[in-house]
Amino acid sequence: MKPQLADLEQISSSARNTGSELSLRGVSHSYGELATLAAIDLQVEAGEVVGLVGPSGCGKSTLLELICGLREPDGGEIAIEGNAGARDRLARCAFMPQRDLLLPWYSAIDNAALALRNQGMRREPARAAARDLFERFGLGGFETARPAELSGGMRQRVAFLRTLIAGKPLLALDEPFAALDAITRGQMQEWLATAVRTDPRTVVLVTHDVEEALYLCDRVVVLSARPARIVAEYSAPVRRTEKRDAAVTGAEFAATREKALQSLREGSR
């Protein structure tokens, strides 16, 4: 199941730096009798940040797992840079689960460097690579802290860096800020907006927060209740900036948010 070195080397270095395109054609999935996804068609360009919004339990997380190659869909095809096998996708995606799931037996930096260690890098060079990002992303000084000593926002940053350091062209984020309080969530959204701008990747972000999706993403896809299908798509009303408050209070943003919420309500029925 583990992606082989050959798979990893196939990923072009330009794709590593800017992301790679993702295409879903007629993707459907069910758990036994329970149909979760119905014929999803979606095209994501390289470097694009796409938000998936939908009611709770609609199959957003399943869709993310399918994209990452953690499962194969029952029907349809998912391809990244034209590669449709689960192992090919696994090699190209880094999955960030809902909860940070930092390993308590490792320091913050060893948690962040986990992917490099898995890829066979020795401990010291892996730490050195992670240390560089710690400085850049406001975690300098917390390298040796245990996860239990970090605040919720800090833990989420380490978890995101762990995903970023894997060097995959596509990042799959599953409600990364759902567990945070409103103030920390706002700060983390600004932080992520900056991170994605300075280190561009293709990002698929699952959330149930329409505002978060519209602020962070280039494009927001609204899914219906189970079995999920795409009910609407919205382009981001503003370019991503780190000024969240200004961005989300603009008239155009508010209008798009209301329309998106309306689609979400209609799709929930």
Add this chain to the structure above:
Amino acid sequence: MRRWVLPAILLAGLIGLWQVAASTGALKDALNLQSFLVPSPAEVAESLWENRALLAENAWVTLREMVFGILAAVVVGVGFAVGMHRWQVMRDAAYPLIVASQTIPVLVIAPILTVWFGYGIAPKVVIIALVCFFPLTINALDGLRAVEPEAVKMMRSLDASRWQLFRRVEAPTALPHLFTGAKIAVVIAPIGAVFAEWAGSSAGLGHLIQSDTANFEVARQFATVAVLSALALALMALTVLAERRVVGWR
């Protein structure tokens, strides 16, 4: 402090009560026995001192049996747990048998194993391992199953091999559970050791207790039991120390 002081006071109080009951003759009258059959704590202490060489010699025999037995149980228990965690077929096949094996009384299999393996250390190690491997296996398996499915997905997505998943996530998650099993194993190991020695032996604390029963050496029996308890407590303390060192993140 309180954790040590309170049980120490309670123990001292109980020994004091026993001392008074035995030295005034109240205990032997109540039991309607001769006084040498109802020794006081002071007489037990005296026996402990007088027989120190004999007790140390036999304690060494029993300690070795227990250490080897527990180590064998750890190896077998972890092996079974990892196997049952890795292969569903093995879990389905072996789990009911492992539970059923615990319903067989040690008292019954100890003599059989002695017939098979002789009077040396081997049957003792097997019997101790047999009583100890159950809590170790079950706790280690629980520990391995306590891993979050999301953590497995995260590791797979971060290019972890099966071995790396075990080494970096499953094993550390299971370790605290394994230590819980080890603490139970250490406490029941002396019971296994005594039964094993009763089934056939030429030395050991259990053997000493058995021969003293025949000779009405009650004071020395109490002294032997005290030594056996001290061994078990020492092993417990070692286990707790090891746990603190190994599972330092808790």
